[in-house]
Amino acid sequence: MKVLRTQHVNAWYGNHHVLKQIDVSVEQGTWTCVVGPNGAGKTTLLKVLAGLFPFEGEVWLNGQSLCTYPLSERAKQLAWLSQHDTAVDDLTVQDVVMLGRLPYQSWWGSASPSDRDIVEECLLTQHISQWRERSLSTLSGGERQRVLLARMLAVQAPLMLMDEPIANVDIQHQSKWFHAVQETTRQGNTVVSVLHDLNLALRADQVIVMQDGRVVLQSTTDDPQLHQCLQQTFEQRLRFHRLADRWVVVPD
């Protein structure tokens, strides 16, 4: 079943045409990675898929037009993690993670025991429960990123859109993130992420390659065309090696 699908999507930053005729689809229970050089339109595509950027064309979420989803219902179906969620100096780690439960709380209500349990679980999953009382301003960039990831997980949405989720995160937590993504997709959830790390991207189920606002290729990671396409996109500056059962990319 296709969780997400776009048809002839175009988007503009002022006069700059940043997304051109985008047609992509994402299957349920898969991990899709969006890759491409800087300025290719990856973040804008992710924002369009999250309903956070104005566009022309159509985006369907679970077969229903994204624009017709009520905001609160969309927030439960789709969790978003931005690469710019940084200015959170006033809140503690626990406060930030609790914000992920907002779609389930009325404006006039407060956190339920179930909300607190879920937040606790996310704090434990991300190994950040020891910082619960700390202000985010006292954490490093990588530590903050893990807190923000926990905030996104607290939404418990079946579709997760993440823009550079492991930027600044140390290698053991990158590995934990990767295994968490594999585990969540096995449970039927869907992940779409923008990554600059091609080695991790090549371990996804699907890769979307973008360049100059267009989707150059959408295919599975074992597609022979993918390496060729990536070479062209990154100006023939990549070298692919087979290591054990996976592909490794190094700059040439």
Add this chain to the structure above:
Amino acid sequence: MNHSQTKTFRLTVILLLATLVLWMLGLTAGSAGFETGLGWTDLIVQEIRLPRTLGAWLAGALLGLSGALAQSLFRNPLADPYLLGSASGAALGVALALTLGSWAGFQLTLDVQWVGPWVWRLGLTGAAFLGAWIAVLFTLLLARGARHILRLLLAGVVVGVVLGALTSLLSATQPQLLPAMQSFLLGSTSMVNGSACVLMGVMLLLCWLLAWRLSPVLDALVLGEDTAHSLGLPVAPLRLLLLAVMALCTATAVAQTGLIAFVGLVAPQLVRSQLRVRFATSSLLSALTGGVLLCAADIFARTLLAPQELPVGILTAVLGGGYLMWRLRSYQLLHEGG
């Protein structure tokens, strides 16, 4: 009780105790300095000192809450009702109301009794509210949003200067209003009476309740507009609602006490320098801090050169200006290493 809760509790107790002490001092502060011989039943205490003391505290609390809202809403620690032009807008609203009333043939002053103190106070507050809201919208329009700090502050300064000039022009064209407008523009608690206190108290409660219930929105906005939107919050209309609450706080205070600068800027910053908490708590503490600051400044203004009285707005401007210069110096040292 965790560390943050302990600090919050301690600060709340300190602020409440300071409030009590200042109220007691305020009741004894008069033209001959501090007088201890007077009782609750004395007319001067009931009619003048009690409303002034309580009014100063309530106006300060409204300005503190307004500043907390502005700083959270615009994610900018330098945002305050004055720097965003809302106070100048409120002042222009009051000046316009007085001028229109004057053109209609009424002999108006700030404490006019011709339609009863309640209607008059509400009318002034309504005019101030409209002026404040329109001024903030102008500032946002001129700054093309609230994201660019320097542009926002410059736009606020421009709007404040232009609206201030219009207020002066109106005052100059209505000579009979000049004395009242002068004390209004300098900021003074001498205009506060019992009905003004009740009005400010009700508005403070209403605005704080609204801010408290909408506090998750402000907390989520700290994570960025996109994230707040992705969490199902209709960011644009809620922002307008919070902007209206901020304008209502400013307008209510300005309509009763005139222009009193910097309390709205300093109160939330002092709270933030002590502890980092969610908006629901920080807004309450900012209101309490604002109340304490203005109440203390008012007592100083009444007693410093007794029997002569300083307009409290001048005192807060001098103290607040010094504080802002110190903040700017700290900011330069931090970001430019100089």
